[in-house]
Amino acid sequence: MTDNPGPAARGGHVTVCEVGPRDGFQAEETFIPTDRKIAIVDGLFAAGVRHVQVTSFVSPRAVPQLRDAEEVLSGITRPPGAVVAALVANQKGAERAGTAGVDIVHGVLSASETHNLKNVNRPVAKSLEDMKGIAATLSGAGVAIEGGIATAFGCPFEGPVPAERVGRIARAYQELGAVRVSLGDTTGMATPLTVAAAIRAIREAAPGMPIGLHFHNTRGVGLACVMTGLSMGVTHYDASIGGLGGCPFAAGATGNICTEDLVYLLAESGYETGIDLDALIGVAERTQETIGRPLPGQVMKAGPRLRRHDPELTRHAAG
Ligand code: COA
Ligand code: ZN
Secondary structure (H helix, E strand, O other): OOOOOOOOOOOEEOEEEEOHHHHHHHHOOOOOOHHHHHHHHHHHHHOOOOEEEEEEEOOOOOOHHHOOHHHHHHHOOOOOOOEEEEEEOOHHHHHHHHHOOOOEEEEEEEOOHHHHHHHHOOOHHHHHHHHHHHHHHHHHOOOEEEEEEEOOOOEOOOEOOOHHHHHHHHHHHHHOOOOEEEEEOOOOOOOHHHHHHHHHHHHHHOOOOOEEEEOEOOOOOHHHHHHHHHHOOOOEEEEEHHHOOOOOOOOOOOOEOEHHHHHHHHHHOOEEOOOOHHHHHHHHHHHHHHHOOOOOOOHHHHOOOOOOOOHHHOOOOOO
16 A cells, blocks of 8 residues: 555536635625625635636625625636636516626525525515526526525525435526536535435436535535435535525534535546645635635644644654
8 A cells, every 4th residue: 555545536527616705705794895705716716626617696785794795706717618607686687697707607596485585585486486587687698507405405494405406406507507506515414315316306306407416514524415415426515615605594504515525536537627735725825815704614733634744743642
């Protein structure tokens, strides 16, 4: 056995979609200056990240932090192959997204009634109905749509969410032309077993529909859930730089799984992401500076697995 055998087998390409500039920043109370937001997105692109959820087009009264959505989008520098995404919850958001130069809208509605009411102020059935209009508007503007399903693995207000309900919503998204459904684990209630059940339910209700997974690490099992997704062939994961994140309209919400930690896990498991881990850690450090408090990410603190420490600088336990 060598010290570093490297990945045993290439596991293929996995897409990492960075959602920190939306899911992360929306949870911050102090306004992050627009040029700092732009610098972080540009840093992510420079590190090789190609899918970034840059902002959201929601009510500035609901989420004041992201009131500069249009300015951020016009300030970023897109490398070739960049896929720029933004979150949208209603028709007005779709109209804004249609003229702001996004490639894909991440639509959002919840699998549970109470969270949907808290988050977008309408019943789930009305959100689903609205989503048809949103999809039509976006299609006219040449913008793709990903179908987001929040509280897909449980609701902080209602408790369990049946996998069949998630399957039915996925089917509705498939019918309106979404390119993928994304299962949102809004308050970190997913476990490997519930992830497997939801994936199976979608494959049954909406055969052929690509799946993305969006975990929060609220209970420390986010990356275990990723392993379950990988074992079932899911190759699209959201994550947040430094482990920022959390929905302001869900009790007990905390950060997403951390992008550097995910990229580290994927690389060490033989998957290819196109992302440079050292450069990504640099972006996490700069994000932490911008936010002004320690972020939960672990690899940014420990460094990559083979980081060497100077023995001279470490205590010796001689008696
Ligand atoms: N962009 C900008 N302004 C918007 C907007 C949008 N997408 N949608 C609504 N507004 C404005 C309206 O113009 C209206 O403004 P006015 O009072 O000055 O005329 C006001 O917001 C209320 O509009 P209404 O359609 O009645 O919205 P609502 O009060 O029922 O709220 C949402 C619904 C969807 C706009 C709001 O709940 C929301 O923005 N939710 C998003 C929450 C979010 O981002 N959560 C995190 C993601 S998980
Ligand atoms: Zn989230």
